[in-house]
Amino acid sequence: MADSLSTSLLVLVAMVIAMAALPWGLRRWQLRRQVTQGVVQVQTQVLGAVAIGPGQRVVTVQVQRGDAMACLVLGVTAQSIQCLHVLPDAPAASSGATADFAQALVTEQGKD
Structure with a gap:
């Protein structure tokens, strides 16, 4: 037993x-x-996110694949993710990165 x-x-x-x-x-x-x-492995890092409504946010993501690096501005909802803007040669993630991003955004809006 x-x-x-x-x-x-x-x-x-x-x-x-x-x-x-x-x-x-x-x-x-x-x-x-x-x-x-x-x-090839892709490395990502979320730099920031801002809620713009219920279930809606704008997210800034740094993407690195090999030696190439870019910063993506994504519109995220519950149903979809849409790329709003691409900033090539993204700076390193730091407090200066947000200031550079804000300046680039103002420059892009001034072109329209």
Whole structure:
């Protein structure tokens, strides 16, 4: 009786460990597959977000792929995401970046 109980408990513990390790193993497999296929990683960083209404916001995102870097101004709603403007050669994320972005936005509005 005790032998079958310990065997059942051991099988149960093994199944729980396998279920916990499955997402980790799948992620490792996906990363290894991307490296072998030469997929370029894209790094993103949210620089700021402003709520303009219920469920609506304007988000500034810095995107880096390899050596290329750009700053995207996105309009985000519950149903969609739309690119409003692209600023190439985005500055590093700092307090000066928001001032540069504000100046660039004023310059763009003056052109219209």
